[in-house]
Amino acid sequence: xxxxxxxxxxxxxxxxxxxxxxxxxxxxxxxxxxxxxxxxxxxxxxxxxxxxxxxxxxxxxxxxxxxxxxxxxxxxxxxxxxxxxxxxxxxxxxxxxxxxxxxxxxxxxxxxxxxxxxxxxxxxxxxxxxxxxxxxxxxxxxxxxxxxxxxxxxxxxxxxxxxxxxxxxxxxxxxxxxxxxxxxxxxxxxxxxxxxxxxxxxxxxxxxxxxxxxxxxxxxxxxxxxxxxxxxxxxxxxxxxxxxxxxxxxxxxxxxxxxxxxxxxxxxxxxxxxxxxxxxxxxxxxxxxxxxxxxxxxxxxxxxxxxxxxxxxxxxxxxxxxxxxxxxxxxxxxxxxxxxxxxxxxxxxxxxxxxxxxxxxxxxxxxxxxxxxxxxxxxxxxxxxxxxxxxxxxxxxxxxxxxxxxxxxxxxxxxxxxxxxxxxx
Ligand code: AMP
Ligand code: MG
Numbered sequence: 001x002x003x004x005x006x007x008x009x010x011x012x013x014x015x016x017x018x019x020x021x022x023x024x025x026x027x028x029x030x031x032x033x034x035x036x037x038x039x040x041x042x043x044x045x046x047x048x049x050x051x052x053x054x055x056x057x058x059x060x061x062x063x064x065x066x067x068x069x070x071x072x073x074x075x076x077x078x079x080x081x082x083x084x085x086x087x088x089x090x091x092x093x094x095x096x097x098x099x100x101x102x103x104x105x106x107x108x109x110x111x112x113x114x115x116x117x118x119x120x121x122x123x124x125x126x127x128x129x130x131x132x133x134x135x136x137x138x139x140x141x142x143x144x145x146x147x148x149x150x151x152x153x154x155x156x157x158x159x160x161x162x163x164x165x166x167x168x169x170x171x172x173x174x175x176x177x178x179x180x181x182x183x184x185x186x187x188x189x190x191x192x193x194x195x196x197x198x199x200x201x202x203x204x205x206x207x208x209x210x211x212x213x214x215x216x217x218x219x220x221x222x223x224x225x226x227x228x229x230x231x232x233x234x235x236x237x238x239x240x241x242x243x244x245x246x247x248x249x250x251x252x253x254x255x256x257x258x259x260x261x262x263x264x265x266x267x268x269x270x271x272x273x274x275x276x277x278x279x280x281x282x283x284x285x286x287x288x289x290x291x292x293x294x295x296x297x298x299x300x301x302x303x304x305x306x307x308x309x310x311x312x313x314x315x316x317x318x319x320x321x322x323x324x325x326x327x328x329x330x331x332x333x334x335x336x337x338x339x340x341x342x343x344x345x346x347x348x349x350x351x352x353x354x355x356x357x358x359x360x361x362x363x364x365x366x367x368x369x370x371x372x373x374x375x376x377x378x379x380x381x382x383x384x385x386x387x388x389x390x391x392x393x394x395x396x397x398x399x400x401x402x403x404x405x406x407x408x409x410x411x412x413x414x415x416x417x418x419x420x421x422x423x424x425x
Contacts, residue, residue, distance in 0.1 A: 062279075063175045064088055067134045076235045076267050079227055082134035083204075084265055085176075087223040087239035089130055090123035090208065091261070091277055093170040094215070094223070094241060116212050117159065121146050122166045123208035123223055125181070125189040131204055132192075133177060143228075143388055144193025144206040145358055151187060160186060197357060199231035199385035207358035211330025213303055218242070220302075220332040226361035231385030236362030238264040240332040245276055247341045248326070249297065264335040266369035272338050287372040288340035291402035296343035297323035299333040305350070307395075311418055312346040318410040334363030337398060338370035344407060348377070348395035355390040367398050374398040377415060379408050 067081045074080065124146045132140055151160045164186050171177055181189065197203045207224040215221035220242050227235040243262040261277035264285075273282035290296050298316055301307040312325065326342055337345050345367075349355065361384055364374040375381060377394035384390070394415060399407050 066176070074267050074270050076227065076229075079135055080235055080237070080265060080267050082131055083225050083227065083235060083237045084263065085134065086127040086130035087225050087237050088263065088277055089170065089174055089176075090126045090223045091239040091241045092174065093122045093126055093166060094119050094209065094221075096166060096170065115159075116209065116216055117150070118163050118166055119215070120209040120212065121151070121163045121186075121190055122170070124193055124206060125163075125167050125186060126170065127206055127208065127223070127225060128189055128192045129177070129179070138202055140192070141195040141197070141201065141203040142193045142206060143195045143197040143203050143357060144208060145356070146190055146208055147194060148187040148190040151190070196387050197228060197384070198387060201230070203228045205233075205358050205361040205384070207331070207356075207362075210359060211332070214242075214329025214332075217329075220328045220330050222330040222332050222335070222362075224331045224358060224362040226358075226365060226384075228361070228384055231383075232268070233361050233365045233384055234268040236264075236266050236365035238262075238331050238335045238362050238366055239277055240264070240330070240335055241277060243332045243335060245274075245280075247339070248328075248336055249341045262332075262335060264338060264366045266338075266365045268365065268369070270369065272366050272370040274335070274339055285339035285370050287338060287367065287370045287400045288343050289400065289402070290343045291400075293320040293343075293403060293406065294322055296321050296399075296403060297326055298344035298346055299326050299328060299337060299342050300346050301333075302327040302329045307346065308348045308350060311348050311395075311414055314414040314417065315346060315407075315410045318413055319406060331359070331363035331366075334360075334367050334398070337372060338366045343399055343403060345374075345398040346395070346411075347397070355392060355396070357384050357388060357390055360384075360390065360396060364398070372398055372400055373404050375404075375408075377411050 064085050067078070067085050124144050128142055128144070131142070150156060151163070160183050164181055164183050167186065168180050171179060171181075193206060195203055197205065205226045205228060207222070209215050209221055210224045211219075211221035220240065223239040223241075225237050226233050240262045242260050244258045244260050245262055246258045259276065262274055263277045264272060264274050265282070266272040272285050274285050275282040296319075298312070298321060300309065300312050309325070316325070321344070326336075328336070333345050336342060360374075360382060364382055367374050374396065375398075376392035376396060380393060382390055382392060382396065395411070397407060397411055
């Protein structure tokens with residue numbers, strides 16, 4: 001019931017009075033319904049966008065700047081600008097907190113966060129919307145994690161209504177687009193992400209909330225968006241709302257009190273950059289130049305169910321890594337690796353798990369464009385052209401060029417030993 005009685009405000013406005021907040025949040029009746037009664041992608045071009053119609057941004061956020069193709073020499077400049085805007089808007093939605101009355105209502109307001117499906121569904125819808133509005137070239141294809149199946153079931157009406165509110169309020173708050181989603185529009189926008197991807201044409205690849213467990217814990221998570229062109233990842237952006245802007249080496253991924261909210265972006269041949277999610281000049285980043293494993297540290301999943309910590313500890317020992325593992329959730333690990341916060345990324349899911357392309361597409365280009373290498377356990381490049389899943393040998397590893405040969409050797413020896421030990425059981 002929180003959605004109907006509650007208000008959605010950023011943390012900064014939690015203290016605002018309910019009446020003032022209600023006035024500020026009342027949606028404009030003049031906003032256009034979504035989906036529109038005409039084809040979306042061609043009719044809503046940037047030039048014809050109704051985005052300038054809303055007079056002011058709300059709830060304290062500044063309106064995201066209009067998408068402009070930036071740096072010349074980047075063949076994907078327009079797509080990059082749209083991708084950055086898309087994940088930044090989605091990150092705003094993920095930061096929303098609801099205010100609901102204490103009971104009895106006279107006792108004031110308390111804050112309550114909607115559940116993970118609200119945020120991942122909402123994030124996916126916003127990313128899909130921004131891409132459709134801002135990138136006009138070619139047919140729209142999105143390979144994304146969420147679909148509408150659960151939301152179409154009996155009894156899901158309330159959550160659907162809440163997602164609709166969350167998305168619409170985020171759009172009103174930003175003010176870039178004069179659009180209001182209907183519940184049916186929400187369902188069909190989520191299903192925009194059903195593409196199978198593949199080796200030809202262009203496909204956007206999205207994890208709307210990567211690292212849900214970290215998100216729920218208040219730890220690391222990422223909104224991860226990549227573009228495949230003819231089967232290759234050509235662009236990737238990672239919005240990491242809880243990642244400190246400064247290095248997390250020695251902090252185990254938690255905030256060291258510095259500003260948090262990092263946006264990594266990479267385009268093929270153009271390098272990797274990081275900037276604040278709240279606006280700052282982008283800075284080029286590179287992976288670390290450590291060549292002695294004794295000085296290296298490694299990132300791995302926080303969740304032992306996602307990666308075999310016994311195997312990674314054996315690899316680290318063989319390699320001569322002395323530092324303890326840095327365990328953080330999501331593709332924030334790739335971002336941290338790309339800017340040299342650590343030297344190695346290890347991921348070895350338990351037997352039978354099939355990796356999805358949205359869990360690695362953006363992260364891998366963020367690392368490779370920063371000068372790193374990302375491969376499977378056999379040293380093969382990751383192949384994102386096979387559909388929604390990655391076909392790969394055993395696990396995923398990433399590091400700099402200097403450390404990769406010895407890392408691969410240690411990985412293969414440790415895997416072999418583990419296989420022999422299990423066959424003896
Ligand atoms: P990480 O935070 O690096 O552990 O990765 C988070 C991602 O792991 C999630 O977005 C899921 O898609 C994925 N995941 C979910 N279940 C598993 C599993 N059993 N093994 C490996 N990865 C998983
Ligand atoms: Mg994921």
